[in-house]
Amino acid sequence: xxxxxxxxxxxxxxxxxxxxxxxxxxxxxxxxxxxxxxxxxxxxxxxxxxxxxxxxxxxxxxxxxxxxxxxxxxxxxxxxxxxxxxxxxxxxxxxxxxxxxxxxxxxxxxxxxxxxxxxxxxxxxxxxxxxxxxxxxxxxxxxxxxxxxxxxxxxxxxxxxxxxxxxxxxxxxxxxxxxxxxxxxxxxxxxxxxxxxxxxxxxxxxxxxxxxxxxxxxxxxxxxxxxxxxxxxxxxxxxxxxxxxxxxxxxxxxxxxxxxxxxxxxxxxxxxxxxxxxxxxxxxxxxxxxxxxxxxxxxxxxxxxxxxxxxxxxxxxxxxxxxxxxxxxxxxxxxxxxxxxxxxxxxxxxxxxxxxxxxxxxxxxxxxxxxxxxxxxxxxxxxxxxxxxxxxxxxxxxxxxxxxxxxxxxxxxxxx
Amino acid sequence: xxxxxxxxxxxxxxxxxxxxxxxxxxxxxxxxxxxxxxxxxxxxxxxxxxxxxxxxxxxxxxxxxxxxxxxxxxxxxxxxxxxxxxxxxxxxxxxxxxxxxxxxxxxxxxxxxxxxxxxxxxxxxxxxxxxxxxxxxxxxxxxxxxxxxxxxxxxxxxxxxxxxxxxxxxxxxxxxxxxxxxxxxxxxxxxxxxxxxxxxxxxxxxxxxxxxxxxxxxxxxxxxxxxxxxxxxxxxxx
Ligand SMILES: Nc1ncnc2c1ncn2[C@@H]1O[C@H](COP(=O)(O)OP(=O)(O)OP(=O)(O)O)[C@@H](O)[C@H]1O
Ligand SMILES: [Mg+2]
Numbered sequence: 011x012x013x014x015x016x017x018x019x020x021x022x023x024x025x026x027x028x029x030x031x032x033x034x035x036x037x038x039x040x041x042x043x044x045x046x047x048x049x050x051x052x053x054x055x056x057x058x059x060x061x062x063x064x065x066x067x068x069x070x071x072x073x074x075x076x077x078x079x080x081x082x083x084x085x086x087x088x089x090x091x092x093x094x095x096x097x098x099x100x101x102x103x104x105x106x107x108x109x110x111x112x113x114x115x116x117x118x119x120x121x122x123x124x125x126x127x128x129x130x131x132x133x134x135x136x137x138x139x140x141x142x143x144x145x146x147x148x149x150x151x152x153x154x155x156x157x158x159x160x161x162x163x164x165x166x167x168x169x170x171x172x173x174x175x176x177x178x179x180x181x182x183x184x185x186x187x188x189x190x191x192x193x194x195x196x197x198x199x200x201x202x203x204x205x206x207x208x209x210x211x212x213x214x215x216x217x218x219x220x221x222x223x224x225x226x227x228x229x230x231x232x233x234x235x236x237x238x239x240x241x242x243x244x245x246x247x248x249x250x251x252x253x254x255x256x257x258x259x260x261x262x263x264x265x266x267x268x269x270x271x272x273x274x275x276x277x278x279x280x281x282x283x284x285x286x287x288x289x290x291x292x293x294x295x296x297x298x299x300x301x302x303x304x305x306x307x308x309x310x311x312x313x314x315x316x317x318x319x320x321x322x323x324x325x326x327x328x329x330x331x332x333x334x335x336x337x338x339x340x341x342x343x344x345x346x347x348x349x350x351x352x353x354x355x356x357x358x359x360x361x362x363x364x365x366x367x368x369x370x371x372x373x374x375x376x377x378x379x380x381x382x383x384x385x386x387x388x389x390x391x392x393x394x395x396x397x398x399x400x401x402x403x404x405x406x407x408x409x410x411x412x413x414x415x416x417x418x419x420x421x422x423x424x425x426x
Numbered sequence: 427x428x429x430x431x432x433x434x435x436x437x438x439x440x441x442x443x444x445x446x447x448x449x450x451x452x453x454x455x456x457x458x459x460x461x462x463x464x465x466x467x468x469x470x471x472x473x474x475x476x477x478x479x480x481x482x483x484x485x486x487x488x489x490x491x492x493x494x495x496x497x498x499x500x501x502x503x504x505x506x507x508x509x510x511x512x513x514x515x516x517x518x519x520x521x522x523x524x525x526x527x528x529x530x531x532x533x534x535x536x537x538x539x540x541x542x543x544x545x546x547x548x549x550x551x552x553x554x555x556x557x558x559x560x561x562x563x564x565x566x567x568x569x570x571x572x573x574x575x576x577x578x579x580x581x582x583x584x585x586x587x588x589x590x591x592x593x594x595x596x597x598x599x600x601x602x603x604x605x606x607x608x609x610x611x612x613x614x615x616x617x618x619x620x621x622x623x624x625x626x627x628x629x630x631x632x633x634x635x636x637x638x639x640x641x642x643x644x645x646x647x648x649x650x651x652x653x654x655x656x657x658x659x660x661x662x663x664x
Contacts, residue, residue, distance in 0.1 A: 015531070015532070018523070018525070022522075023523070334523075337519045337521065339480075339507075340519075341513070341580070342536040345500060419504075420475050420481045422519055423471055423474070423475050424475075
């Protein structure tokens with residue numbers, strides 16, 4: 011059987027053809043875009059932070075009745091308290107490493123600024139996030155230094171939360187280094203932060219370190235981080251702790267008790283106070299994951315509905331054409347010829363749906379690009395989408411088509 | 427051409443067994459024109475569907491064109507139907523979604539014939555039945571007599587050796603019936619073997635040989651003359 015008689019017969023069943031064709035077109039358009047969105051979300055969630063994420067947890071705590079960090083004496087007092095806390099954590103047998111730090115990747119609590127190669131710049135800043143902390147920052151994070159050196163104890167200073175201390179040395183990520191110095195190594199170069207005239211020397215370059223912000227607006231500088239060896243003294247502090255392998259739970263529990271033993275005048279929130287990095291990551295990408303799940307569900311529902319539509323319409327047609335199937339059998343059609351007829355018929359309807367669907371898919375993507383700053387969908391998604399709906403159609407039609415192929419030839423003489 | 431010996435056909439439902447044919451023997455020679463008559467429910471259609479390989483039988487033997495067909499699989503039976511047999515049904519059985527041309531083409535496509543050859547045969551057989559000017563018409567746009575002539579063209583297009591017709595004039599008025607009958611007689615004269623089931627005694631007499639079926643059995647011609655139409659009715663199963 012070739013297509014001509016199939017098309018000829020379909021012309022007499024336009025309503026059904028248009029209905030299923032449109033359903034296939036819509037499914038293709040929506041599924042392509044949904045899968046593209048899922049793919050984008052997954053690649054967002056999957057992008058590396060640049061740190062060693064296992065056995066890592068973050069303690070956030072507040073001192074009760076702490077002095078103001080705006081005075082030198084207050085800042086000194088707070089710094090002593092932080093150092094005591096860090097020392098107590100470091101003492102724990104389940105703990106491998108501790109760093110006093112202002113934030114960490116994916117925490118969505120960030121201190122951002124602009125960096126320039128010129129003093130007192132008014133424009134031309136490169137956006138960056140600042141990580142403040144002690145000399146243990148890099149090693150506790152497990153980020154990889156690719157050039158220069160790590161901070162040592164001598165580099166580290168401390169300053170009140172709102173005090174503008176000098177920042178003689180910094181470490182930056184490779185990504186930021188390339189943006190600041192596109193034509194050569196950034197190592198040893200001088201940079202200026204937030205339009206200040208106070209120079210900072212880049213003493214080390216980190217392969218990769220993601221910023222705390224995971225929102226879309228921060229995606230343009232997602233890997234442009236700067237590490238500053240200054241402990242920021244405030245009424246609250248954060249400690250990044252790397253537990254010994256297999257001792258995360260024990261370390262998290264012990265950390266809580268140890269801190270209260272050092273100084274009971276503090277608050278550690280039950281939920282947000284001591285968090286594993288895994289939970290920070292899950293929180294950061296909660297929306298992306300639920301969006302991906304929603305889109306996935308939409309795809310599955312649409313595909314199921316389309317398959318059901320095809321099964322339904324074809325079953326109806328098979329019922330309607332029982333007599334003519336018997337006649338075709340009487341005239342010499344084999345069972346397989348009847349099966350092929352319905353498979354080809356569906357391929358043809360789906361083919362028309364696919365043509366419309368491709369245009370729709372591109373249109374929907376175009377609309378998303380214009381209104382939601384989505385990326386343009388690569389053609390590969392369309393290609394796979396087309397394949398999926400065509401295969402789905404063939405599978406869906408198979409069940410009623412096989413029933414049709416089993417209509418006995420005697421139906422030609424017996425049925426009314 | 428068509429030889430059935432002690433053939434039986436039993437329809438089994440959950441409650442009853444119906445012997446549609448029992449000890450049914452018939453021998454139709456190549457080139458014969460046989461009319462099959464008999465009361466309603468006597469097994470005429472059953473005989474024709476078995477003869478046309480539309481259905482299998484329960485016992486006995488059936489040789490078609492010298493071939494024992496009882497062991498053929500479904501595909502082989504389809505091939506024989508397609509190449510050797512032409513069917514004409516009481517209800518015409520044209521495919522409503524296809525126009526006249528495409529209807530006649532159906533069996534030729536199943537034979538895998540080249541387009542040019544198909545076209546030649548379609549045009550020839552439609553000319554034969556006098557409908558070559560109605561190629562683009564759909565069955566619903568034709569009279570009953572015209573539809574049956576398209577069905578005959580469809581049966582003829584494949585040049586079958588055996589033509590099986592089940593009450594081909596049953597749905598037609600007398601004048602159209604006569605036209606169809608004349609067509610069948612022409613076809614017969616050109617060498618085709620024809621087996622035709624009919625209720626019409628007048629048409630039956632125009633065939634070379636009459637076969638009478640009662641209660642699933644062939645009764646011989648001499649006995650045939652004994653029955654009047656009203657007596658025949660009493661033989662039909664309740
Ligand atoms: N599929 C079936 N299942 C059960 N019984 C059947 C079936 N088909 C036919 N029969 C029975 O077989 C017998 C012969 O039927 P058949 O159709 O061959 O009669 P017929 O001679 O063609 O009658 P008519 O002149 O009315 O067309 C009938 O008793 C009928 O009820
Ligand atoms: Mg009958």
